Amino acid sequence: MSRILGVFAAAGSMTQYSDSLNSDAEAVYCPDDGPCDAVGSSRYERVDLHCHSLCSDGSLPVSELINRAAAAGLKWFSITDHDTLQGQEEARALAAQTDDLHYVTGVEWSAVWNGVLVHLVGLDFDPNHPASQTAATRQLRARRKRAVRIAQKLDRNGFSGVEDWVRSEDAPELPGRPHFARHLVATGQIGSVDQAFRRFLGAGKAGDVKSHWPEMAEVIDWVHAAGGQVVLAHPQRYKLTGRKRRQLVADFAEAGGDALEIAVPGMPPNTKQLLVELCVDHGLAGSSGSDFHDDSQHWLALGQVPALPRNIQPIWEKFAI
Numbered sequence: 001m002s003r004i005l006g007v008f009a010a011a012g013s014m015t016q017y018s019d020s021l022n023s024d025a026e027a028v029y030c031p032d033d034g035p036c037d038a039v040g041s042s043r044y045e046r047v048d049l050h051c052h053s054l055c056s057d058g059s060l061p062v063s064e065l066i067n068r069a070a071a072a073g074l075k076w077f078s079i080t081d082h083d084t085l086q087g088q089e090e091a092r093a094l095a096a097q098t099d100d101l102h103y104v105t106g107v108e109w110s111a112v113w114n115g116v117l118v119h120l121v122g123l124d125f126d127p128n129h130p131a132s133q134t135a136a137t138r139q140l141r142a143r144r145k146r147a148v149r150i151a152q153k154l155d156r157n158g159f160s161g162v163e164d165w166v167r168s169e170d171a172p173e174l175p176g177r178p179h180f181a182r183h184l185v186a187t188g189q190i191g192s193v194d195q196a197f198r199r200f201l202g203a204g205k206a207g208d209v210k211s212h213w214p215e216m217a218e219v220i221d222w223v224h225a226a227g228g229q230v231v232l233a234h235p236q237r238y239k240l241t242g243r244k245r246r247q248l249v250a251d252f253a254e255a256g257g258d259a260l261e262i263a264v265p266g267m268p269p270n271t272k273q274l275l276v277e278l279c280v281d282h283g284l285a286g287s288s289g290s291d292f293h294d295d296s297q298h299w300l301a302l303g304q305v306p307a308l309p310r311n312i313q314p315i316w317e318k319f320a321i
């Protein structure tokens with residue numbers, strides 16, 4: 001049996017995200033073979049295959065993430081920034097100087113399935129393969145185009161100067177919705193990042209523009225062409241009915257997808273059970289990742305993910321490295 005160790009109150013900036021990519025995860029899940037209190041101990045996987053750096057919407061540099069992953073005693077580690085391969089070379093070089101850490105090339109590609117935004121974590125692929133390079137160029141263009149659309153929508157919804165900002169050198173090269181939220185807070189136009197998402201940037205709100213992303217099946221092909229594995233990121237967070245979620249996983253498997261991300265912090269046991277069943281039904285492997293962005297996510301830590309169920313093949317067993 002599994003245990004729920006803690007439930008956080010849903011209030012203000014202390015909450016977990018609650019938009020379409022981020023819901024139903026307010027409890028801390030732990031496997032039952034020990035207390036949930038130490039990073040890198042045998043009670044956790046020594047694996048974290050999903051996190052973000054300053055290259056996308058994380059707040060720590062690649063070097064700090066590598067230091068933390070090494071300090072946590074991880075064996076397999078990947079930085080999976082949104083739609084960019086920018087930090088990969090540095091991460092690999094720094095990890096090579098550590099004792100035990102195997103660095104896995106990673107990315108989190110944005111895609112659509114049936115009009116729903118989905119995130120696909122690509123792992124252990126060749127970042128210099130033409131398919132990877134074309135994908136990165138295409139996603140950069142899509143993200144920049146989308147950013148202008150988001151900015152225009154925000155300006156039309158009562159904010160000011162957002163388009164000017166996003167076109168200026170002050171904006172990041174690959175602007176994401178968290179950057180918009182932080183900009184609105186920094187310019188005193190909204191009270192908090194959380195509020196910005198709840199009112200303007202979350203699923204179905206004015207700033208939720210997804211028309212520029214490629215189809216899920218195409219993204220799966222990019223990663224496979226470059227020799228990698230594809231993980232459906234946080235399958236529990238998409239706002240879907242049970243039937244649609246099963247269809248998403250079936251289509252993901254049919255398109256050649258490799259694994260579901262099921263060992264993640266805060267997933268309630270019944271949700272995990274459902275995902276494990278879907279893995280088994282479709283012959284998919286499992287992946288583990290914290291989706292760490294920054295220290296304000298007090299409910300998780302880099303490298304702290306629960307163990308995968310024993311009947312699920314770990315995706316890292318399929319890595320070529």
Ligand code: AMP
Nearest residue numbers: 017018019022057082176177178194197
């Ligand atoms: P984008 O990649 O630009 O579509 O932005 C999605 C990112 O926004 C996710 O990867 C999360 O990091 C972040 N996010 C989503 N929902 C929220 C929320 N409610 N509050 C804060 N950040 C969020």
Ligand code: MN
Nearest residue numbers: 052057082293
């Ligand atoms: Mn993010």
Ligand code: MN
Nearest residue numbers: 021108119233
């Ligand atoms: Mn994601």
Ligand code: MN
Nearest residue numbers: 050052108291
């Ligand atoms: Mn992520």
